[in-house]
Amino acid sequence: MSRRRKLGRTCSACGTGIFDLSKTGKCQPCFLREYNSSEENIRLRGERLKEILRTDKEAYARKCETLARNRKKAHDNPFFIAKLRNWGRELKAKAMECPETEAKRIAGVVAANKRRRHAWLPAEHREQYFKMIRHGKFKAREAKRIILDQIAADVRRASHTTDASDTMSAAKDAVLGSSRLLQALQEAAR
Numbered sequence: 246m247s248r249r250r251k252l253g254r255t256c257s258a259c260g261t262g263i264f265d266l267s268k269t270g271k272c273q274p275c276f277l278r279e280y281n282s283s284e285e286n287i288r289l290r291g292e293r294l295k296e297i298l299r300t301d302k303e304a305y306a307r308k309c310e311t312l313a314r315n316r317k318k319a320h321d322n323p324f325f326i327a328k329l330r331n332w333g334r335e336l337k338a339k340a341m342e343c344p345e346t347e348a349k350r351i352a353g354v355v356a357a358n359k360r361r362r363h364a365w366l367p368a369e370h371r372e373q374y375f376k377m378i379r380h381g382k383f384k385a386r387e388a389k390r391i392i393l394d395q396i397a398a399d400v401r402r403a404s405h406t407t408d409a410s411d412t413m414s415a416a417k418d419a420v421l422g423s424s425r426l427l428q429a430l431q432e433a434a435r
C-alpha cells in the first residue's frame with residue numbers, strides 16, 4: 246500500500262483517519278466546511294470558474310449541458326414548479342401591498358382599456374359619447390352607432406359642400422343624422 250493510501254494521520258478538526266499525504270490536514274467534509282465558510286474563498290472560486298468557462302470551450306459546453314439538464318429536471322418536478330409559482334405569487338403580493346404600485350397598476354389598466362375600447366372615438370366626440378352612456382342612458386353599442394352615423398354624415402356633408410349640386414343631399418344627411426340622434430335621445434328618456 247502506497248503512503249498516499251495509508252490512513253496514518255487524523256483530521257485536525259474531527260479526528261477521522263486521513264491519508265498520510267493530505268495537504269490540508271483535514272478530512273474532506275471538514276476542509277470543505279471551512280473553505281465554504283469564507284466569502285473570500287467563494288468569490289475566488291467563482292472567479293476561477295468564470296475564467297475557465299471564458300477560455301475553455303469544452304468546459305463551457307459541458308457546463309451548458311449540465312445547466313440545461315438541471316433545468317429540465319427542475320421543470321419536470323411538480324414540487325419545484327409549485328414552489329416557483331408560489332415565489333411569483335409572493336413577489337406579486339408584495340408589490341400589491343404598496344398602495345402606490347396598486348394605484349398605478351389600476352390607472353394603467355384603465356387607460357389601456359380606454360385606449361383600446363375607444364380607439365374609434367375621435368377626440369371631438371368624446372364628451373358627447375360619455376354623456377350618452379353615462380348612467381346607462383344609452384348602451385355603449387348604441388351610442389357608438391349613433392356617433393359613427395353622425396361622423397359619416399359629417400364626412401358626406403364636408404365633401405358635398407364643395408359641390409353646389411349636392412347641397413340638398415348634404416342637408417338631408419344633416420337632418421337625418423340629427424333626427425336619428427333626437428330619436429335615440431327620446432327613446433332613452435322614456
Ligand SMILES: [Zn+2]
Binds near residue numbers: 272276
Ligand atoms: Zn474532519
